[in-house]
Amino acid sequence: MAEVIKCTRCEKKLPALEKAPFGGALGKKIHEQICQVCWKQWVASQNQLINHYGLSTINPEHQQFLIQNMESFLFGKGLQNQIDASLEGTIQH
Numbered sequence: 001m002a003e004v005i006k007c008t009r010c011e012k013k014l015p016a017l018e019k020a021p022f023g024g025a026l027g028k029k030i031h032e033q034i035c036q037v038c039w040k041q042w043v044a045s046q047n048q049l050i051n052h053y054g055l056s057t058i059n060p061e062h063q064q065f066l067i068q069n070m071e072s073f074l075f076g077k078g079l080q081n082q083i084d085a086s087l088e089g090t091i092q093h
């Protein structure tokens with residue numbers, strides 16, 4: 001059973017993820033503070049970013065870009081659109 005938490009992003013009491021989605025401090029923070037609904041919204045947004053920019057999840061630069069957007073999406077003010085636009089020219093397709 002997933003634990004019910006007060007989600008940092010949507011501020012509703014909803015089930016947390018069953019386990020941290022990945023290792024490290026950020027994965028732990030997401031497990032403790034982000035509900036399943038918000039996580040699913042991020043996964044959908046991540047897929048859009050991957051398709052839009054032609055990202056590779058095994059490329060470290062692309063991973064960094066996705067992590068920055070994930071942090072902003074879950075804990076900040078949505079996707080970093082202005083940063084997206086400036087990165088668009090630097091990411092190798």
Ligand SMILES: [Zn+2]
Nearest residue numbers: 007010035038
């Ligand atoms: Zn939430």
